[in-house]
Amino acid sequence: xxxxxxxxxxxxxxxxxxxxxxxxxxxxxxxxxxxxxxxxxxxxxxxxxxxxxxxxxxxxxxxxxxxxxxxxxxxxxxxxxxxxxxxxxxxxxxxxxxxxxxxxxxxxxxxxxxxxxxxxxxxxxxxxxxxxxxxxxxxxxxxxxxxxxxxxxxxxxxxxxxxxxxxxxxxxxxxxxxxxxxxxxxxxxxxxxxxxxxxxxxxxxxxxxxxxxxxxxxxxxxxxxxxxxxxxxxxxxxxxxxxxxxxxxxxxxxxxxxxxxxxxxxxxxxxxxxxxxxxxxxxxxxxxxxxxxxxxxxxxxxxxxxxxxxxxxxxxxxxxxxxxxxxxxxxxxxxxxxxxxxxxxxxxxxxxxxxxxxxxxxxxxxxxxxxxxxxxxxxxxxxxxxxxxxxxxxxxxxxxxxxxxxxxxxxxxxxxxxxxxxxxxxxxxxxxxxxxxxxxxxxxxxxxxxxxxxxxxxxxxxxxxxxxxxxxxxxxxxxxxxxxxxxxxxxxxxxxxxxxxxxxxxxxxxxxxxxxxxxxx
Amino acid sequence: xxxxxxxxxxxxxxxxxxxxxxxxxxxxxxxxxxxxxxxxxxxxxxxxxxxxxxxxxxxxxxxxxxxxxxxxxxxxxxxxxxxxxxxxxxxxxxxxxxxxxxxxxxxxxxxxxxxxxxxxxxxxxxxxxxxxxxxxxxxxxxxxxxxxxxxxxxxxxxxxxxxxxxxxxxxxxxxxxxxxxxxxxxxxxxxxxxxxxxxxxxxxxxxxxxxxxxxxxxxxxxxxxxxxxxxxxxxxxxxxxxxxxxxxxxxxxxxxxxxxxxxxxxxxxxxxxxxxxxxxxxxxxxxxxxxxxxxxxxxxxx
Numbered sequence: 076x077x078x079x080x081x082x083x084x085x086x087x088x089x090x091x092x093x094x095x096x097x098x099x100x101x102x103x104x105x106x107x108x109x110x111x112x113x114x115x116x117x118x119x120x121x122x123x124x125x126x127x128x129x130x131x132x133x134x135x136x137x138x139x140x141x142x143x144x145x146x147x148x149x150x151x152x153x154x155x156x157x158x159x160x161x162x163x164x165x166x167x168x169x170x171x172x173x174x175x176x177x178x179x180x181x182x183x184x185x186x187x188x189x190x191x192x193x194x195x196x197x198x199x200x201x202x203x204x205x206x207x208x209x210x211x212x213x214x215x216x217x218x219x220x221x222x223x224x225x226x227x228x229x230x231x232x233x234x235x236x237x238x239x240x241x242x243x244x245x246x247x248x249x250x251x252x253x254x255x256x257x258x259x260x261x262x263x264x265x266x267x268x269x270x271x272x273x274x275x276x277x278x279x280x281x282x283x284x285x286x287x288x289x290x291x292x293x294x295x296x297x298x299x300x301x302x303x304x305x306x307x308x309x310x311x312x313x314x315x316x317x318x319x320x321x322x323x324x325x326x327x328x329x330x331x332x333x334x335x336x337x338x339x340x341x342x343x344x345x346x347x348x349x350x351x352x353x354x355x356x357x358x359x360x361x362x363x364x365x366x367x368x369x370x371x372x373x374x375x376x377x378x379x380x381x382x383x384x385x386x387x388x389x390x391x392x393x394x395x396x397x398x399x400x401x402x403x404x405x406x407x408x409x410x411x412x413x414x415x416x417x418x419x420x421x422x423x424x425x426x427x428x429x430x431x432x433x434x435x436x437x438x439x440x441x442x443x444x445x446x447x448x449x450x451x452x453x454x455x456x457x458x459x460x461x462x463x464x465x466x467x468x469x470x471x472x473x474x475x476x477x478x479x480x481x482x483x484x485x486x487x488x489x490x491x492x493x494x495x496x497x498x499x500x501x502x503x504x505x506x507x508x509x510x511x512x513x514x515x516x517x518x519x520x521x522x523x524x525x526x527x528x529x530x531x532x533x534x535x536x537x538x539x540x541x542x543x544x545x546x547x548x549x550x551x552x553x554x555x556x557x558x559x560x561x562x563x564x565x566x567x568x569x570x571x572x573x574x575x576x577x578x579x580x581x582x583x584x585x586x587x588x589x590x591x592x593x594x595x596x
Numbered sequence: 597x598x599x600x601x602x603x604x605x606x607x608x609x610x611x612x613x614x615x616x617x618x619x620x621x622x623x624x625x626x627x628x629x630x631x632x633x634x635x636x637x638x639x640x641x642x643x644x645x646x647x648x649x650x651x652x653x654x655x656x657x658x659x660x661x662x663x664x665x666x667x668x669x670x671x672x673x674x675x676x677x678x679x680x681x682x683x684x685x686x687x688x689x690x691x692x693x694x695x696x697x698x699x700x701x702x703x704x705x706x707x708x709x710x711x712x713x714x715x716x717x718x719x720x721x722x723x724x725x726x727x728x729x730x731x732x733x734x735x736x737x738x739x740x741x742x743x744x745x746x747x748x749x750x751x752x753x754x755x756x757x758x759x760x761x762x763x764x765x766x767x768x769x770x771x772x773x774x775x776x777x778x779x780x781x782x783x784x785x786x787x788x789x790x791x792x793x794x795x796x797x798x799x800x801x802x803x804x805x806x807x808x809x810x811x812x813x814x815x816x817x818x819x820x821x822x823x824x825x826x827x828x829x830x831x832x833x834x835x836x837x838x839x840x841x842x843x844x845x846x847x848x849x850x851x852x853x854x855x856x857x858x859x860x861x862x863x864x865x866x867x868x869x870x871x872x873x874x875x876x877x878x879x880x881x882x883x884x885x886x887x888x889x890x891x892x893x894x895x896x897x898x
Binding site: 187188190191192193194195196197198201206209210 | 644646667668669670675677681685694698743
């Protein structure tokens with residue numbers, strides 16, 4: 076993680092980086108432009124009709140407080156995925172500062188000046204354009220400045236809905252345990268924010284007359300940025316592919332598809348929370364997913380056969396530091412209660428309950444434990460606290476709950492759950508830094524993401540799931556002092572999937588079929 | 597000519613202006629004088645409809661001001677306000693040209709008229725490219741007057757126009773103001789709380805109190821023929837000064853006999869005494885003038 080390797084990463088990936096910066100700026104400018112078009116008139120309106128100001132500012136304020144991820148979530152049913160929901164979400168965030176500052180700016184104009192203007196015989200329109208707006212301009216521009224900085228930040232989340240931007244590197248880096256990748260996204264994003272802030276600050280100091288000269292140039296900049304954005308994010312493929320940031324950077328993912336199958340699906344980066352639904356609704360045709368995901372069943376998706384075996388099966392098992400096992404002697408045998416109790420179809424079914432029947436992880440976990448005669452009422456013990464981590468998807472929540480119930484039922488330890496720890500990197504770093512004691516991990520992720528095994532070793536250890544397990548367990552103990560406990564029993568692997576109907580229509584059964592289809596004509 | 601007939605205005609049920617009537621004639625400066633809150637500014641602003649009257653009528657040259665489009669009405673009335681009211685984002689050139697720009701005059705005409713006014717108001721044309729904040733208070737006020745005069749409107753309303761100036765600047769502007777040819781043909785209504793200013797500039801004075809006009813008359817009438825105790829009281833603190841200032845040498849002619857002061861006969865006693873007191877050779881002139889004034893005064897008060 077030295078500085079040099081960051082430069083190496085950036086120079087290797089400069090094409091991608093440039094595209095992402097362009098997309099990021101495009102998203103920011105376009106949404107800012109729309110926010111000005113909407114916000115400025117609204118601000119003027121409420122400055123004229125002060126009675127409306129409370130409700131308009133109130134609504135804009137409430138919209139502002141919606142967490143950005145949740146807002147993007149709300150956007151998907153209405154706008155699907157891609158640029159539209161991202162721009163609408165950004166627009167909403169930019170609205171409040173623009174409306175509020177327009178309102179404050181106009182209402183703050185010295186009443187004596189307004190009276191003079193009226194006494195000269197100006198009508199309402201002249202009053203607005205010749206006096207109120209010019210005098211309010213510094214305050215309005217300050218609002219636009221705030222909005223621009225907010226938007227550069229929030230635009231990193233656009234990659235969740237396949238709208239591109241620097242979030243692709245940031246969240247990809249988090250999933251792939253690649254600090255250089257995170258920095259390659261985060262540093263430009265921060266620089267963009269600072270730069271935009273400074274540039275707009277220059278306009279703020281301009282005299283009104285200079286601004287008037289710029290009134291055609293500025294919208295032109297916005298529009299050019301928008302056009303460039305749409306050009307860079309347009310994909311020419313017959314099939315719209317959307318992969319998670321983690322899949323994009325893994326050997327058993329997009330890299331493997333390109334090197335082993337020669338398949339370039341021209342994928343967009345998308346968050347796995349929205350990916351399945353987008354495939355179901357036809358926003359995407361090809362997605363990366365997990366073989367045990369409940370949504371495969373729910374959305375009637377077809378898993379393409381991996382005829383060249385680039386997605387080896389992997390075990391799921393809790394990983395924990397050896398010294399933690401020593402500190403909590405009861406822990407290992409309690410965690411092992413779950414070993415081998417889950418197979419692929421059981422896990423898929425549990426995920427289905429969570430993802431589609433909307434049952435809570437607690438209920439699913441409890442039902443499962445009761446069914447397997449493992450459930451015991453909590454002892455409410457307090458001889459030490461175990462902190463369980465989990466990544467931010469359904470399966471991990473369910474497993475976390477099961478472990479919680481087991482530990483509380485079979486030991487005197489207390490449990491604290493730290494769920495939803497973003498991607499692999501966040502979970503693993505939390506474990507390394509003793510912020511959590513254990514979390515369920517997959518041997519494939521351990522092998523490819525955490526250990527960064529070279530290709531030669533890979534071809535040997537991925538011959539079977541057991542081999543992989545043995546290898547990661549010994550390497551983890553050696554390198555990190557972390558043990559892989561007994562596997563839970565189900566195999567999880569990456570998979571490529573399409574809508575069943577489309578796959579049948581196109582007669583695509585295997586990944587090779589897909590490649591042939593894409594290369595035809 | 598402006599005619600105000602039975603005009604009233606209340607704010608929140610409180611009478612600000614209570615059934616007042618007066619008239620400002622052509623070529624006349626009418627001063628609305630009173631303490632703050634007496635309704636004088638409200639009265640003024642009702643004439644260009646910055647404030648709408650509750651009842652009563654206001655006629656300009658016989659036409660009701662409500663029958664005209666409010667913007668047209670205002671463009672035809674020059675307005676000068678306290679603290680100049682200049683637009684801070686406009687240069688001085690643009691400030692002066694505000695009304696001509698609204699009226700869409702051609703550029704040459706605006707430029708010529710601007711320079712004409714600058715000369716008359718003793719302003720340098722260097723200031724045209726500057727902004728109001730870069731000017732002194734006196735300069736700002738002159739620009740404010742230029743802005744009000746540029747469109748040649750026959751009516752000028754002035755709301756405490758010199759209220760924010762220091763005494764020396766104020767005295768300078770007063771004398772310029774009185775000698776300004778541009779103003780001689782206009783109907784001017786000037787609002788002030790400054791008694792000396794009212795006497796200095798006004799042809800006639802309307803003394804107002806609590807929304808009503810107490811007395812209207814020339815300075816001399818108000819001074820020597822007060823309608824009631826309020827009027828008498830109002831001027832008591834600088835009465836003598838006002839008397840010196842309202843009396844001109846011509847008034848004293850009968851009491852001076854054939855003694856020659858060699859001063860213009862329309863200059864007032866105060867200024868004449870000032871001038872004589874500077875010259876030690878003219879002690880006798882000074883004493884004669886004081887004596888004549890005292891005799892004149894005795895006659896007036898009776």
